[in-house]
Each structure stands twice: as structure tokens, then as C-alpha cells.
Amino acid sequence: MKTADFRGVLWRDNPLLVYLVGLCPALAVSDRLVNALLLGAVMLFALLGTGIAAVGLERFAPPRLRLPLRLLLASALVTAAQRFLWAFAPTFTAPLGVYLPLLSVNCLLLGSAGAGSFSDGLLEAAGRGAAFAVGLSLLALVREGLGAGTITLFPVGSFGGVLNLRGLPPARVLAAAPGALFVLGYLSALARRRGRGRS
Amino acid sequence: MSQPAPHLHQGPTTRGIMLAAAACLAPAATWGALALGPSALRVLAVAVGASLAVELAIGLSAWRRCTLGDGSALLTGLLVGLSLPAYAPLFVPAVAAAFAVAVVKASFGGLGRNWMNPALGGRLFVTFSWPVLLAVRPRPASGWLRLPAGLADGSLLGGSGTLGLVSTLLLALGGAYLLARRIAAWEIPAAFAAAFALTVWAFGGLPAGDGLFRGDLPAALASGGFALAALFMATDPVTSPQGRAARLAFGAGCGVLSFLLRVYGLRPEAPFLAVALMNMFVPLLERLSAWRGGR
Numbered sequence: 001m002k003t004a005d006f007r008g009v010l011w012r013d014n015p016l017l018v019y020l021v022g023l024c025p026a027l028a029v030s031d032r033l034v035n036a037l038l039l040g041a042v043m044l045f046a047l048l049g050t051g052i053a054a055v056g057l058e059r060f061a062p063p064r065l066r067l068p069l070r071l072l073l074a075s076a077l078v079t080a081a082q083r084f085l086w087a088f089a090p091t092f093t094a095p096l097g098v099y100l101p102l103l104s105v106n107c108l109l110l111g112s113a114g115a116g117s118f119s120d121g122l123l124e125a126a127g128r129g130a131a132f133a134v135g136l137s138l139l140a141l142v143r144e145g146l147g148a149g150t151i152t153l154f155p156v157g158s159f160g161g162v163l164n165l166r167g168l169p170p171a172r173v174l175a176a177a178p179g180a181l182f183v184l185g186y187l188s189a190l191a192r193r194r195g196r197g198r199s
Numbered sequence: 200m201s202q203p204a205p206h207l208h209q210g211p212t213t214r215g216i217m218l219a220a221a222a223c224l225a226p227a228a229t230w231g232a233l234a235l236g237p238s239a240l241r242v243l244a245v246a247v248g249a250s251l252a253v254e255l256a257i258g259l260s261a262w263r264r265c266t267l268g269d270g271s272a273l274l275t276g277l278l279v280g281l282s283l284p285a286y287a288p289l290f291v292p293a294v295a296a297a298f299a300v301a302v303v304k305a306s307f308g309g310l311g312r313n314w315m316n317p318a319l320g321g322r323l324f325v326t327f328s329w330p331v332l333l334a335v336r337p338r339p340a341s342g343w344l345r346l347p348a349g350l351a352d353g354s355l356l357g358g359s360g361t362l363g364l365v366s367t368l369l370l371a372l373g374g375a376y377l378l379a380r381r382i383a384a385w386e387i388p389a390a391f392a393a394a395f396a397l398t399v400w401a402f403g404g405l406p407a408g409d410g411l412f413r414g415d416l417p418a419a420l421a422s423g424g425f426a427l428a429a430l431f432m433a434t435d436p437v438t439s440p441q442g443r444a445a446r447l448a449f450g451a452g453c454g455v456l457s458f459l460l461r462v463y464g465l466r467p468e469a470p471f472l473a474v475a476l477m478n479m480f481v482p483l484l485e486r487l488s489a490w491r492g493g494r
Contacts, residue, residue, distance in 0.1 A: 168290055171328035182302070 009127040012195030015108050016135035017188050022108040025099035026136050027180040034152045034161070035095050036140035040133025042081045042100065044126070046109055049077040051125025055118045067110075075104035092154075108132060135187070142183045147175030213310070216382050217270030220431065223373030224277050227366050227423075234366070235285040243280035246292035250276030253300040261305070271310045271317075275299050278318035282427055282471065283325070284333060291332060295321035315478045316435045319428075319471055326468055367423045374430030383434035386446035387453075391429040394454025395470075396420060403462050414462075425457065428470035433477070440481045445488040452477045 015021045022043075029035040053073050057066050082100050085093040093100065103109065108128065145151055149170035155161030173179045232240045254272035258265050266272070279296045299321030304313045326333060377383040396416060403414020419425065433439060433453050440449050456473035460466045 168294075169329060169332070171294070171324075172330070173324055173328045176327070185306075 008195070009131045010134060011191050014131045014135050014191050014195075015128050016132050016139075017184070017191035018195060020184075020188065022106045022132060023184075025102055025106065026139065027177060027184070028099045029096055030136055030140040030143055030180055031147070031175050032095065032152045033137060033140045033144050034092060034154060036136040037133070037153075038085070038092055039096060039100065039103070040129070040136045042078065042085070043103060043106070043108065043132050044129030045081055046074055046077045046103060047125040047129040047132075048122065050074050050109060051121045052118075055121050070110060071105075074109045078104035078109075135191075138187055139180065139183055142187070143174050143179055146171055147173070147179055211382065214268060214270045216436065217274045219380065219382055220377060221270065221274045221277055223376050224274075224281060224370075224431065226373060227369040228277065228281060230366050230369050231281065231285075239285035241289060242283055242285055242287055242292050243277070245289050246280030246283065246296045247273065247276035249293040250279065250296035250300050253297045254305075257301060257305045262309070266309065269310055271304075272300055275304070275317045275321070278316075278427070278431060279321050282318065282322045282424070282468075287325075287333060291325050291329060294328075295325040297321075298324045311437055313437060314481070315475055316432050316438050319432050319475045319478070322468070322471055323475055326471075367421050367426045370423060370426040370430060374426065377430065377434070382436075383430065384439065384446050386443055387433050387439055387450040388429045390447045390450025391433055391453045391457075392420070392450075394451040395425065395429075395457050396454075398455055398458035399462065403458070406462060419458075419461070422470075424468060425470045428457070428474050429453070432471065433474045438478045438481060440484045440488070442485065442488040445481075445484040448484050448487075449477055449481065452480065 009015075012018065016023075016026055025039060029039050050070060050073055054070070057069055061069055078101060082093070085100070141151065145165055147170055149165050149167070151163040151165065153159075153161055153163070171179075174183060228243060232243065250272045251267060255265065255267055258267070276296050279299055280292055283292055283295065299317035299319075302324075303315055303320030304310060304317040307313045374383065374388065378385050378388070396419070399414040399419045400416045401412055401414065403416070403419065404410055404412070429450075433450065440446055453470070453473045456476055457470045460469035460472050464472075466472060
């Protein structure tokens with residue numbers, strides 16, 4: 001994977017917006033921006049971990065064992081992240097619910113091909129993770145802004161963490177699960193259009 | 200296309216169908232505006248205006264042509280305005296009409312490619328987005344006719360519970376004209392009404408503990424929402440099936456779902472929801488009827 005492709009993965013090959021991979025947690029938690037950021041961060045972490053390990057697996061593990069080992073590793077990483085978050089940020093972790101542990105069986109984690117050199121694998125994992133996080137955050141930004149009239153971030157200092165938007169009363173459909181599909185459809189069209197121009 | 204020779208035809212055009220349907224809604228709309236007053240007229244005007252404006256903007260920007268001429272945006276705006284209560288804040292009809300034209304119709308490729316009736320989609324979007332703003336309010340709106348409260352109950356011809364019998368009558372008259380000219384297929388409203396009436400009559404009394412065959416049939420059939428959905432929304436030629444058997448099944452499904460959603464779901468806009476749900480089954484129904492005919 002070349003560096004130019006790293007930018008292309010954001011739009012042309014965005015796993016969430018173009019290939020529609022990992023939809024289940026994405027649709028479930030993208031009702032708040034802060035949830036999307038957290039889930040995207042955990043995904044990036046797990047992807048990097050499995051990406052690094054994939055190189056070792058290629059080299060030392062027999063082919064039959066690679067997939068089970070990947071699965072084991074992915075769940076170990078996600079569980080570690082989950083424990084860490086519950087220990088240090090329980091209020092942010094609780095809304096993620098079951099979708100945080102479910103990341104370990106996400107097809108984005110299992111399907112990423114661990115191939116080539118160490119740096120290639122790392123770059124690809126970083127690109128996919130970042131693209132997933134960006135796509136998820138965009139989805140959450142639109143859904144929360146229009147569907148709830150707020151933008152929720154982490155509270156820092158005197159900033160309470162929630163921005164209230166003014167305007168029309170929020171359209172509740174967009175905050176509900178069907179709204180996620182509406183917004184995802186339009187974001188997907190946008191991503192494909194941008195990707196087409198770039199490739 | 201070759202031009203010479205007069206290629207005669209007298210078949211109905213898209214514009215003709217749409218304008219006829221809009222004309223059939225006009226008496227009911229006029230009556231609603233008279234009975235419910237200026238607020239109803241504002242809702243209607245905003246819905247039609249937003250629908251036309253969004254159609255024009257999308258047509259010019261995406262397709263480089265003006266698609267207002269087919270008349271479907273006008274009809275969509277009218278249907279959206281008529282299905283909303285008169286006391287709705289004015290951004291509600293605007294959003295409903297914009298959603299109908301932009302998302303339900305244009306995003307799927309424009310007129311003829313949408314799988315759900317646009318007006319239905321817009322109406323349901325605002326129903327689920329702002330349920331509190333559209334909740335039934337008993338206070339009657341003040342109209343120019345100074346009607347007693349029972350006739351003008353604050354809803355512009357449907358979609359919010361107790362509905363004016365007179366406007367339902369005008370809607371039915373307009374619908375009858377559409378049926379007579381065969382613009383709307385008679386099988387759909389017939390099966391819709393039959394299934395709805397039968398289920399309401401048979402099972403409508405059950406939730407109140409009245410037993411079988413004690414449903415409140417007149418109130419159910421007289422609702423403007425039902426008339427609007429059965430005559431003008433379910434019969435949309437784009438989103439209703441072809442073939443007699445498929446149309447009968449489509450209408451019957453609408454009727455049964457309307458009953459379930461109204462009596463057990465307690466949703467005043469039940470007929471709209473039912474038609475939207477049945478719109479999803481149109482390809483399946485058409486395939487089934489084609490399969491039967493092919494044997």
C-alpha cells in the first residue's frame with residue numbers, strides 16, 4: 001500500500017462508506033459523536049494490533065492456524081480495550097453496550113488481508129482504521145446534529161461536552177436506527193462520487 | 200424518434216394523469232381551507248410551494264432540465280398538505296414536501312423509479328420526526344364557515360384521528376372520478392375498503408372488550424386519512440402493482456394493516472403507514488401474479 005493510497009482509502013476505498021463493512025456497530029452507536037469517536041479509536045487500535053501480528057503470523061504460524069489465531073488476537077485486543085475503557089471512562093463506555101465487545105468479530109478486523117511487509121501491513125491497518133473512524137464520525141455528526149440538535153464531545157475543563165445547536169426542532173427519525181441508513185446512503189453516494197474523481 | 204406522419208395517440212399522458220388527480224383533490228382542499236381557516240391554507244401553500252421549489256432545484260442541478268411539467272410535484276405537494284393537520288408549524292409541511300421530492304423520489308432516479316409514494320414518504324418522515332407537534336389536538340381551528348366543532352376538528356382532511364365526514368365525502372367524489380376515468384385502478388381501493396371494513400367490523404371491538412363483530416365501522420370508514428390513502432396514495436400508478444390479482448392482494452394487505460395499526464397500534468395515520476408498508480411488497484406481488492399467469 002502506497003502513501004497515496006492512504007488518502008484514497010478515506011474516500012475511494014472507505015471500508016464503512018464505500019464497501020459498507022462493519023455496519024452493525026456503526027449503525028447502532030452513531031447516534032452520538034462521542035460514541036463514534038470512541039468506537040473508531042478502539043477499531044483503529046485493534047486493527048493496528050492485528051496488523052502488526054499478521055506479519056508474525058504469516059512468517060511463523062502454519063496456514064491452517066492463521067485465521068483462528070487472528071480471531072483470538074482480535075478478541076483479546078478488543079477485550080483489553082473494553083476493560084481499559086470500563087476502568088477509566090465508564091460513562092463513555094456504557095452507551096456502546098454490546099457493540100464494543102462485538103467489534104472482535106467485525107468483518108473489518110477479520111477480513112483485512114495481512115500481506116506484504118511489516119510497514120505495508122501497518123500502513124494499511126492505520127488507513128482502514130482511520131477511514132472507519134472518519135466515516136463513523138461523519139455519520140454520527142450528521143445524525144446527532146439533525147436528529148438530536150446537539151453535538152456531544154468529551155468534556156474538557158469548563159466545557160461540558162455537549163454543544164447545543166439552534167434551529168428547527170430535531171428530526172427524531174435521524175436519531176433512530178432507520179435514520180442511520182438514510183444518512184449512510186447519502187454519505188456513501190458522496191464518498192463514491194469523491195472517490196471516482198480521485199482514482 | 201422519427202418525426203413525419205402524425206403519430207396519433209389519445210392515451211393518457213403523465214401530465215394528464217397527475218393534473219387530473221390534483222384536480223380531484225381540489226374540492227376537498229377548498230372545503231378544508233374554508234372549514235379550517237387560514238392556517239390550513241398556509242399549510243397547503245407551503246407544502247405545494249416547497250414541493251415545486253425542490254423539484255425545480257433538483258431537476259435543474261442534477262438533470263439539467265425542468266421536470267415541473269409532469270405535474271407530479273404539484274400532486275405530491277397537494278397530498279402532503281392535505282394529509283397534515285392544520286395546526287402544524289409551517290416548517291413541517293416544507294420538510295415533508297422536500298423529503299418527499301428529494302429523498303423518496305429524486306434519489307431513486309425521479310418519477311417512475313421511486314418505490315414508495317413520495318407524499319407518503321414525506322408524511323411519514325415528519326410523523327416520526329416530530330410526533331409531539333402533530334399529535335391530535337381537540338381544539339377546533341377557526342374557519343370562515345363557522346362550523347361546529349365536530350366538523351372542523353383541527354385536522355386538514357386527515358391524518359390525525361377524528362376526521363371531518365364532509366371532506367371525506369369530497370375526497371370520495373374526487374376518487375370516484377379518478378376511478379371512472381380509469382386513472383386509478385378500482386381493484387385497489389375496493390379491496391382496501393373491503394378488507395379494512397371487514398376487519399374493523401369483526402375485530403375492532405375486541406380491544407374495548409365488546410367482543411366480535413362490534414367494531415366502529417362508520418367512524419373508521421369516514422376518516423379522511425383512510426379516503427386519502429385508499430383513493431389517492433395506494434393507487435399511485437408508479438408504486439402499485441399491475442394485474443388484477445396483484446392489485447386485489449395489494450389493496451387487501453393495505454386494509455388489514457390499516458386495521459392492525461389503527462386499532463392495535465393506536466396510530467391515527469395508520470392508513471398511510473399501511474400503504475407505505477405494502478409498497479414494499481409490490482415487486483413480490485407482481486412476480487407472484489406473473490408466475491401464476493405463466494403456468
